[in-house]
Amino acid sequence: MQRRSFLLGALAGVPAVALTPAEAAEPVSVLYAGSLLSLMEKGIGPAFDARGEGAFVGYAGGSGALANQIRDGLRRAEVFISASPKLNDTLGAGHGDRVRWYIEFARSPLMIGYDPRSRFAADLKARPWYEVLQQPGIRIGRTDPVLDPKGALTVQMLQRAEAAYRLPGLASRVLGAPDNPRQVRPEESLVGRLQSGQVDVGFFYATETADLHIPDIALPPDIVVAAHYTVTILRDAPNPAGAERFVAFLLGPAGRAIQLRHGLDMVGPTLTGDAAALPDLLRPFLAPGK
Template identity: 55%
Template structure:
């Protein structure tokens, strides 16, 4: 009898623990997002979302391609995925890719800039010389993200390829960054700001949201390169553990309050552009995603 009682207590206890875990999960929204948004998500959006909804924000940052790989490999589960490039979503669409994404909305942009350490001995050159001349000086330490794991790293290589053609300088990329996988320069996207601020780097390639949020001096590239920028997208992942919470996060980010947080972080907000199977967009998000951006 005693043994049966102990078993019953054990079962009840396990059931209570399970219910507690489910309840805790229902209150938590897991968001995987591009590493360039670390400060904005953790210091602005996350706290504001929690205050507005009573839910708990749990963020995980990384290169968008790397995050997509982790989703496909089932290494990490999330409710919402925020990428810095629409093409990353394609790698999560369709049966061959696990059907993780059915639709996504491009909602904001952030141009690629050159952020620099104002205490660096190369700072004056960045202010007075053309950007490519300043970044090819001997000894300058440049940081950039991995072009295979992060769209910003790929955009950097794209920028240099275009500069070689415009400036008729076929050796520019090799002189500035060496090999695309140069280990002396390539680093995790989410660590670049800290390395620049600690004096480990003289300059690096950043989005405007990073330089604005972290008050990093930056050089804007000439108008010829205006098309090289982050194009942020958002979606609720199929099979999301907390789909309802994920939908609430999307609705908050694209609300007036959320859009203002984006602007405060140096991001250019735009009317959402939908891609994929738009018929699968949840009804409660269709109106949100149709809202135009005001003047």
């Protein structure tokens, strides 16, 4: 897809839209990256509902798994929010043509989060993280690198660390096989496993550790990797008008303020794809950039 840069417009908000009671109650189904669970269910979703412009219905999962389900016709929705821009291309022309444009609106760097009750917590505060993660008995949680961008970024970060710290084989010693069943967990359950003490340490985005007050270790700039969140309206959306109102809220000042409170870094927004297919309701929030 062709990439074009845009900056957020200076409008104060979305123009009011007169809706019938039926339109206001019509569900807007949103498939979103599991790392945004708290943001969507405690922030964006309730705030959108309160506007009376639709009824938010969210479903969280690994972005890759959700993209596969959309492509295979296993899930239908109005809106798809991914943690990896390239997943939108797997739903474009030649792949069902369900995505013709997408907007990158936020990012969040990968962090190492840990259980403060873990017997390894003191070591994580005092010793290099890559040494502690190789200790016998440590329970590591991560997501599937095939089904979830966070899992792929975890592998990428460990590979960068090998080069940065001159530690050949570090990734395999810490992670084992890419699909290591002792570590790989569904994205939507990984936080819960850490909080319940089932794992000692895991790989999370900063929005998750900040939002849920999980102690974390920030990674240095030479190895840090990040999620890049995108939003699109699926071409076969059952309720396209509701989808437009939802995305307008997400990109508008109120939606972005909620995102900031939940620890996301604002970017762009950047539009990629067919600009002519972008709904008119979203155009006031975007202005040509350099």
